Amino acid sequence: MNHVKFSHFLRALLAVGLTSGALAAQAQAVDVAAADALLLSNKCAKCHSVDKKKDGPAYKVTATKYKGKADAEAKLFTHLTTAPTIEIDGVKEEHQKIKAKDDAEVKNLVKYILSR
Ligand code: HEC
Structure with missing residues (x-):
């Protein structure tokens, strides 16, 4: 491989690395303020x-x-949206059902909780 081609090759490698890194960060990004x-x-x-x-x-x-x-995400989503029975000091009650504008808002909160 001559020098010019090799530097192209390196640049291409770098570009792939940066792009996949950015995508991974986007997939995991939690909107903390919204949570x-x-x-x-x-x-x-x-x-x-x-x-x-x-x-x-x-x-x-x-x-x-x-x-x-x-x-994990599915379990917590269900926990927050279906009012499962919980126990506080030996007294059974329904867990608070979350009020949110849409599922995405709840999923963001679930990601926030799981990343503490
Ligand atoms: C009246 C008290 C109370 C309120 C209000 C409350 N929770 Fe809970 N929550 C509990 C208790 C008690 C548990 C433990 C249930 C268990 O482990 O059986 C629990 C469990 C959880 C869990 C863990 C579930 C799991 O599968 O381990 C999460 C997450 C959670 N609550 C989030 C929230 C969110 C978000 C809100 C607001 C929308 C909220 N809770 C409101 C009392 C409360």
Whole structure:
């Protein structure tokens, strides 16, 4: 390979690397401000915080619990949208069903929680 062709080759490699890196970042990007706003408007902080246990588990604990599980996002989406039965101090109640403008907003929050 002569020198000119080799530098073309390097540039092409670099371009591929940058593009796939950008795509990966986009796939994982969490809109933190939107997630915070949704938590606030739903008053989730009454029972949850990122790192302290309240009536509900800390988001960090939940993130650890689901780490590496392929169905994590689906499980949490269901948890937030179907009001499953939970227990607080031995009393059964329905988990709060999230109010959001669309599924994408809930999915963004799920990604936020799983990345704490
Ligand atoms: C009245 C208290 C209360 C409120 C309000 C509440 N939660 Fe929870 N949440 C709980 C409890 C208790 C659990 C634990 C349920 C269990 O492990 O059985 C829980 C569990 C969770 C989990 C973990 C589910 C899992 O599969 O491990 C997430 C995530 C969560 N809540 C998010 C939220 C969000 C987001 C909101 C606001 C829309 C919210 N919660 C509002 C009490 C609450």
